[in-house]
Amino acid sequence: MNIASLRDQFPALNQDLNGRAPVFLDGPGGSQVPQSVLDAMTGYLGRFNANLGGAYFSSQRTTAVMQAAREAARDLLGARRAEEIIFGPNMTTLTFALSRAISRDWQAGDEVIVTALDHYSNVSSWMQAAADKGVTVHQIPLKADDCTLDYEALFAKLGPKTRLVALTHASNTTGSMVDVKRVVDAAHQAGALVWVDAVHFTPHELVDVQAIGCDFLACSAYKFFGPHLGMVCGRYQLLEALTPYKVEPATDLVPGKFETGTQSFEALAGFVAAVDYLAGVAGQGSDLPRRERLKASYQAIKQHEMALSQYFLERAATVPGLTLYGITDQTRLAERTPTFAFTLKGVANRAVSEAMANAGVCLGDGNFYALGLVRQLGLEESGIVRVGCMHYNSTEELGRFFDVLQDLVK
Numbered sequence: 080m081n082i083a084s085l086r087d088q089f090p091a092l093n094q095d096l097n098g099r100a101p102v103f104l105d106g107p108g109g110s111q112v113p114q115s116v117l118d119a120m121t122g123y124l125g126r127f128n129a130n131l132g133g134a135y136f137s138s139q140r141t142t143a144v145m146q147a148a149r150e151a152a153r154d155l156l157g158a159r160r161a162e163e164i165i166f167g168p169n170m171t172t173l174t175f176a177l178s179r180a181i182s183r184d185w186q187a188g189d190e191v192i193v194t195a196l197d198h199y200s201n202v203s204s205w206m207q208a209a210a211d212k213g214v215t216v217h218q219i220p221l222k223a224d225d226c227t228l229d230y231e232a233l234f235a236k237l238g239p240k241t242r243l244v245a246l247t248h249a250s251n252t253t254g255s256m257v258d259v260k261r262v263v264d265a266a267h268q269a270g271a272l273v274w275v276d277a278v279h280f281t282p283h284e285l286v287d288v289q290a291i292g293c294d295f296l297a298c299s300a301y302k303f304f305g306p307h308l309g310m311v312c313g314r315y316q317l318l319e320a321l322t323p324y325k326v327e328p329a330t331d332l333v334p335g336k337f338e339t340g341t342q343s344f345e346a347l348a349g350f351v352a353a354v355d356y357l358a359g360v361a362g363q364g365s366d367l368p369r370r371e372r373l374k375a376s377y378q379a380i381k382q383h384e385m386a387l388s389q390y391f392l393e394r395a396a397t398v399p400g401l402t403l404y405g406i407t408d409q410t411r412l413a414e415r416t417p418t419f420a421f422t423l424k425g426v427a428n429r430a431v432s433e434a435m436a437n438a439g440v441c442l443g444d445g446n447f448y449a450l451g452l453v454r455q456l457g458l459e460e461s462g463i464v465r466v467g468c469m470h471y472n473s474t475e476e477l478g479r480f481f482d483v484l485q486d487l488v489k
Contacts, residue, residue, distance in 0.1 A: 080360060080379035086471050088113040088356070096439045102476040104435075104442040107251045107279055107418055107467035110304050112353070119352035120306060124345040141344050148347040149334075151354040154369045156296065156312045157287040163318065165334045166342055169309040170278050170297045171200035177295070177311060177337065178208040180321040181272070185242055187213030192236055192244040192271075194219045195451030196228050198251050201276040201297075202451065205245050214242070220455055226253040226405040226420075234265055241271040248280035248296075252449040252465060253405030254418030256280070260291040267292070272317070278302055282469060283384060283416040285377035288312050304469075305353030306346040311337075360470070380470040385412045390474045391419055391466070394481045399488055400424030404456060404463060417468035422461070426487055431464045438483045440476075442466055 086092050091111040093100060103111055123144060129137035131145065149161035158164060167173040191209050193202045195218055202218070209216045219233040228246070237244070244266045249256045263273045275296040277286050282303040288296050294317055300308040318333040330336055358369045360376035392409055395401055404420040406412075423431055428444035435442055445462045446453045453459050466480065 080376075080383055080470070081362070082383065082471070082473060085360065086473075088115065089471060090114060090117070092471060099439055102440045102472075102479050104440060104466045104468060104472065104476070104480060106282065106469040106472075107302070107447070107465065108443055109301050110282060110469055111471070112304050112306070112349070113356050115356055116305055116349045116352045120345045120349040123348035128344070130341060144344055144348050144351070145342070147351050151351045151369075152310055152312065154373060155281075155286065155354050155357070156298075157285075157289050157370070158312045159289060160315060162333055163312050163315050165311045165313065165318075165337045166347065167309045167311075167338065168343070169307060170276070170299045170311075171204070171309070173309045173311050174200055174204045174274075174276075174297055175207075176324065176339070177313075177321075178204045180323045180337075181243065181274075182208040182212055182214075183322060185209070185212040185214050188240060189214045189242045190217060190236075190238070190240045191215070191242055192217050192219060192233060192246075193451075194221070194228055194233070194246050195455050196221045196226070196250050196253075196255065196257065197245070197247045197276060197449070197451065198278065199448045199450050200278075201245050201247060201274070205243065205274075215240075218451060219246075221255075221452060223456060225255070225407070226250065226452065226456075227255045227414075228257050230258070230261065233262065237265055237269040237271065239270065241266070241269050243272045243274060245274045246276070248275055248277040248286075249283070249416050249418075250405075250449065250452065251279040251418070252447045252452055252463065253420045254279075254416040254467075255405055256284075256414050256416065259293060263292045279416065279418070283380065285373055300346070300350045300353055303353060304356055306343070306349040308343060308346040308350050381413075383470050384417045384468065387417045387468045387472060387474065387477065388412050388415065390477055391417065391468070394477070395419070395421070398423075398481070398484055400426075401484075417472075419466045420463040421466075422458070422463055423484070423487065428462055428464050431484075431487060434487055435480065435483055438479065440480050440483060442480075 127137040127140040152164040217236040272294040275293045277298045281298045295313045297311045358372040361379045406415045432444040444464045
């Protein structure tokens with residue numbers, strides 16, 4: 080994987096900010112995009128802007144873009160068929176909408192499981208659906224020492240009344256990954272459905288919905304080098320059986336019955352370009368199937384990001400007063416993404432992010448909607464600072480981050 084060549088494709092990484100290129104370390108808040116994605120979006124919007132169903136050329140082109148996007152999502156997520164893909168404005172909106180369809184037949188006395196490791200788009204949606212039906216919600220804690228999911232606590236709550244388990248594939252705050260297949264197997268044995276939030280996982284690891292066996296999986300293209308666009312992959316038989324909230328004339332067929340209103344077709348065009356970009360990261364020829372090229376790309380991405388994680392953890396261990404939350408054992412780098420949550424003794428989180436901003440280093444502070452996590456860690460009021468690397472980041476950029484951090488400590 081040629082990092083320099085890849086970085087050349089991202090206009091944001093090569094702009095001038097007070098005489099230096101900016102350093103983007105807020106990947107979990109939204110990645111930068113390659114020029115190919117920008118070209119695809121403006122190319123569609125400038126020449127083919129139309130809606131579906133027309134006989135004219137631009138409507139036919141729009142239909143083709145929609146289908147190409149479903150095929151790209153099938154390849155990216157490992158879906159059985161393109162019709163299992165539902166598009167929408169973002170993962171949160173799709174989760175709220177589908178939670179209403181999934182919970183239609185829930186009854187008082189039923190139970191739902193969520194986790195403290197999750198972004199609250201995958202918690203509040205199910206809590207509110209459960210409240211409407213008088214359903215009990217169990218929130219599973221994390222292990223505070225390394226911010227990983229407490230599997231035994233989750234399995235202890237699984238039972239014949241469990242209707243759904245909602246959990247993340249990787250924490251957007253600490254980077255901790257979850258063994259989703261382990262949970263899926265146990266949940267299915269108990270008769271429960273599983274909804275997976277793969278928003279933070281997808282930029283770093285190749286999703287395989289068939290391998291993990293989940294019932295639904297949601298992610299967002301703007302986290303993996305594409306535009307603002309959400310998608311859900313659901314098992315076709317389940318999608319067929321669900322009754323969505325929709326306008327009467329809209330199709331009753333899957334997946335269209337879940338796609339309310341007009342889609343962002345320019346975003347769909349950009350999404351296809353983003354998947355094609357990812358498929359080309361490892362430099363393999365286009366004669367290979369896109370899924371195979373994606374596998375090679377993600378293997379290369381994983382190796383580079385593990386090197387970034389190792390560098391970060393080694394440097395972090397030398398900073399006085401720095402407290403890291405998450406997996407810090409360097410023998411477990413494969414269990415995390417290069418995403419790090421920390422606090423600095425004696426320095427307010429916002430002061431850290433402002434000092435970074437003044438040095439051209441972009442990162443965030445707060446709770447990042449991981450409310451259960453910060454509550455359990457006793458950090459609800461103060462929050463944390465987050466560094467989130469992507470495959471286009473370098474150890475040199477992390478060096479700039481640590482230079483600023485050392486100056487703060489001094």
